[in-house]
Amino acid sequence: MSCSKSTTTSIQQLGKRLLEWYEANGRHDLPWRQSQDPYHVYISEIMLQQTQVERVRNRYYPLFLNKFPTLSALAKASLDEVLAAWSGLGYYQRAKNLHKTAKLCPQGLPKSFEELKKLPGIGTYTAAAICSFAYNQSIAVVDTNIKRLLCRLFALPNPTPANLERLATQLLHPTRPKEHNLALMDLGALICTPKSPKCGECPLKAFCQADDPLLFGQNKSQKREKKTLHFGIYAQEGKLAMVRSTQKLYEGMLLFPPASPKSKPIATYRHSYTQYNLTISLHPLHAPPKNAVWIDVQRVQEYPLASLVTKGIELLRQKLVL
Ligand code: SF4
Incomplete structure (x- = not known):
């Protein structure tokens, strides 16, 4: 799997451009990015799995943290209280898993990726996000935005999750891994969007191997x-x-x-x-x-x-x- 488009480009250059773009254009004001508290990162990541950023930011995230400010407060609440705070967010299994996890470790989330993955409702992505965003560990994060971006950047029609994780790990910035992950996430969400990528504004255009971006990284639309x-x-x-x-x-x-x-x-x-x-x-x-x-x-x-x-x-x- 090639990481470069021409002999003059390199992973370091790509990382440098990405971080410069992020410094000027990233979503630094998202409330969970102002916090290093693993509980805050955890709640935001679980909410964002199926819900739009604005709904989480404006309503559910502040209300939920106001009601359950710590993991131990969440552990002490009844399941009905937790589900009531989750009402309207859908995918209620997420709230039940949060409650179970809080009861399993009311004093705080573990720091190890493998230990995090053993907790209810925490998969590879969420464990990596907590390790990167809360604990600043050098670990690649691959969410749907990053997946689409990587598929286009390297013209990959159908990579496996393991392929993408390997590629994301190869690209990871050696000294600023957390910002690197956030930058890829924001670039995917703001520029390399699913239906109309803004390639003219993309800081990685010189590295991008997708002649037609819409051929890569699209989820098959499901008929309702x-x-x-x-x-x-x-x-x-x-x-x-x-x-x-x-x-x-x-x-x-x-x-x-x-x-x-x-x-x-x-x-x-x-x-x-x-x-x-x-x-x-x-x-x-x-x-x-x-x-x-x-x-x-x-x-x-x-x-x-x-x-x-x-x-x-x-x-x-x-x-x-x-
Ligand atoms: S150039 Fe276009 S398709 Fe390629 S990564 Fe940038 S926004 Fe995505």
Whole structure:
């Protein structure tokens, strides 16, 4: 695997240009980059896995840290409190794994890459990110932005994760590995973007081997499946009956109880979730479910509710059903 486009270019030159670009253009103001606290880095990395930077920065990251300022505070919280703070972020397994990890090491995360990888929900990427961004260890980090950037830079149509990690390790700056990783990440997010890379502004253009960048590093787009779900609504005295989900996707969260599609719905709305485009129909129930968990509709933020539920409650409020 060649790392150079011509005999005059080198890994050192590439690293130098990358860091110069980063100093002037990097996202230095992201709150988790102002911190060396491994817990802060850990929370941000888990949130950012499936959620856009702006949503994490403006809402979920500060709220979560305000509620659980340390790993030990997270360990002492109930799972319901943690899921409630995660409500709306989706992929709730992430919150459950955070809680499990906090209980396993309430005094602090381990410093070793291998030890980190043994913790629930911490894979190769997250362990490398914690080692690099919190502990300043010399370790390459390969997230989706870096993966795309490397595929284009070296015109790799279909590299394995091991190939990419090897390549990223070869490129790693010998004395500034953390900034190098952050710089690659930012270059991928800001310049070498998935659909319209700004090659004219790219500091690595002279090294780039991709004649047509869109042929490299693209995730295959997944077609969303259409599905209709029918839920029941039973409210009394400002309280709404919910049930605790046992489905893998929402396990532990509170959902509307199931309902038969035969009755006329009170409200219908759409919701997209991972690979699904959902149509949700809410039907009146004549009795609460046997295993009802009652929630106060004025305090929905205190319960572990998925966004498909909070969206439905909002709609019912607008229709003055609640
Ligand atoms: S030149 Fe274009 S394709 Fe190549 S790394 Fe830069 S932005 Fe990406």
